[in-house]
Amino acid sequence: MTSQIQNGVTVDWGIDHADKDGNLICRDVMIHPPTLTCNTFGCMARYWWSVQKYLLTMRYHAARVAYCEKHRTKAMPEHYRTGEKAPTSILGLLWGITNFHIWMH
Amino acid sequence: MSQTQSSTTEGYTEIGKIMAGEASTVPTKIVLIKTSCTADATQTYAGITKCTEDGLAIAAGTCTSETTTVTDDTVQVTHQFTTGAGVSVTVLGAGMVNTDGDVLFMLTCFNAGIALEAGDTLAPTLKMQFKAD
Numbered sequence: 001m002t003s004q005i006q007n008g009v010t011v012d013w014g015i016d017h018a019d020k021d022g023n024l025i026c027r028d029v030m031i032h033p034p035t036l037t038c039n040t041f042g043c044m045a046r047y048w049w050s051v052q053k054y055l056l057t058m059r060y061h062a063a064r065v066a067y068c069e070k071h072r073t074k075a076m077p078e079h080y081r082t083g084e085k086a087p088t089s090i091l092g093l094l095w096g097i098t099n100f101h102i103w104m105h
Numbered sequence: 106m107s108q109t110q111s112s113t114t115e116g117y118t119e120i121g122k123i124m125a126g127e128a129s130t131v132p133t134k135i136v137l138i139k140t141s142c143t144a145d146a147t148q149t150y151a152g153i154t155k156c157t158e159d160g161l162a163i164a165a166g167t168c169t170s171e172t173t174t175v176t177d178d179t180v181q182v183t184h185q186f187t188t189g190a191g192v193s194v195t196v197l198g199a200g201m202v203n204t205d206g207d208v209l210f211m212l213t214c215f216n217a218g219i220a221l222e223a224g225d226t227l228a229p230t231l232k233m234q235f236k237a238d
Contacts, residue, residue, distance in 0.1 A: 009112045011211045012173075012232040015199070020224025028216050030110060058107040058216065065217035072220070 019072065026068035027082050031057050056093040060086060063100035070104060108216045109144035112233060116210035119203060130204035135184045135229055136163040138198035142214035150202055150209040159189025161196070161221070163206055171232065179234040188225045195220050199229040 014029040034050040037043070061083060068081050079085040087093045122129035137156035155163065166184030170177040182201050188194075196219045200212035211233055221227060 008236060009117075010234045010236065011110050011112055011213070012179075012234065013110060013199070013213045014230045015215065015219070016226075016228045017219050017221070018226045018228075019222075020226075022226075025225070026219065028108070028219075030108060030213065055107075062107045062216040065215065065219075069217060069220045 017069075024081050025072045026065050028061065028065050029083060031061065053088075053090060053093070056090060056097070057086065060093045060096050060100075063097050063104075067100045067104055108214060109142075110211070110213035111144045111146055111148070112211045113148050113209050114146050115149050115208050116201075116233075119208045119210065130208075131168065132180060132182055132201045132210045132233070133165055133168045133204045134163055134202040134206060135166045135182055135186075135231060136200045136202050136209075137161050137186065137196045137227070137229075138200060138212065138214070139194055139196055142197035142212075144198065144212050144214045148200075148209060148212055150200070150207055153200060153209065153212065156194060156196060158192045158194050160187045160192065161189070161194065161227075163202060165204075173232075173234045174236040178236050179232050181230060181232045183228065183230045185226050185228040188221045188223055188227070190223050193220075193222050196227060199231060201231045201233065 012030050016027050017025045019025055033054055034047060036047045064080060064083060087096050119129050123131060138153050139156050140154040164184050164186065166182040168182045171179040171181045173179040198212055198214040201210040202208065211231065219227060
């Protein structure tokens with residue numbers, strides 16, 4: 001799992017997948033990794049915490065995109081397809097990931 | 106599968122040539138990746154598994170400079186692919202390619218496979234930012 005920043009060059013991306021009628025099936029965008037900007041213990045602890053949230057956020061969107069792709073015609077909340085309103089707390093992310101996996105089948 | 110993305114070594118080489126005014130071409134095309142996708146700096150255009158299906162083959166996009174941190178510090182390429190009749194394929198990623206179609210500047214592997222069916226559209230927006238943080 002890498003998001004590389006090398007020699008000052010960064011990358012970014014997003015995609016929209018729609019059906020032949022123009023209905024959005026799924027939107028996927030890059031989740032930017034947190035950056036370490038200080039070297040105090042408290043700051044590093046916050047950085048470690050933000051890395052955990054970053055990893056879970058990627059897992060959440062991976063589960064969300066897979067769910068939307070599998071259920072391309074099923075009625076579902078629009079924010080599942082757009083990725084907006086993604087949970088921001090650890091518990092919310094874990095809950096979302098679990099639900100997408102449960103309802104996948 | 107979770108998202109990964111990277112600029113590439115062969116892209117840096119091409120950027121150096123562009124800045125030096127040596128034989129090179131700018132990033133104007135987008136390629137879609139299928140079967141397997143790994144995003145790291147060692148990836149090359151020749152080495153990736155490219156989509157060649159009707160409507161999904163490498164295509165010239167709209168290339169513009171955009172502002173992210175400072176004015177016009179980002180190159181952006183966009184294109185809308187339309188899946189051809191009878192085509193069904195799972196796309197795993199996308200890459201930014203030069204006009205000659207032989208250098209991969211950057212690539213991304215999506216959060217999950219995108220299952221395209223006939224008539225579907227896929228609109229990637231790929232960016233590289235050259236900034237001074």
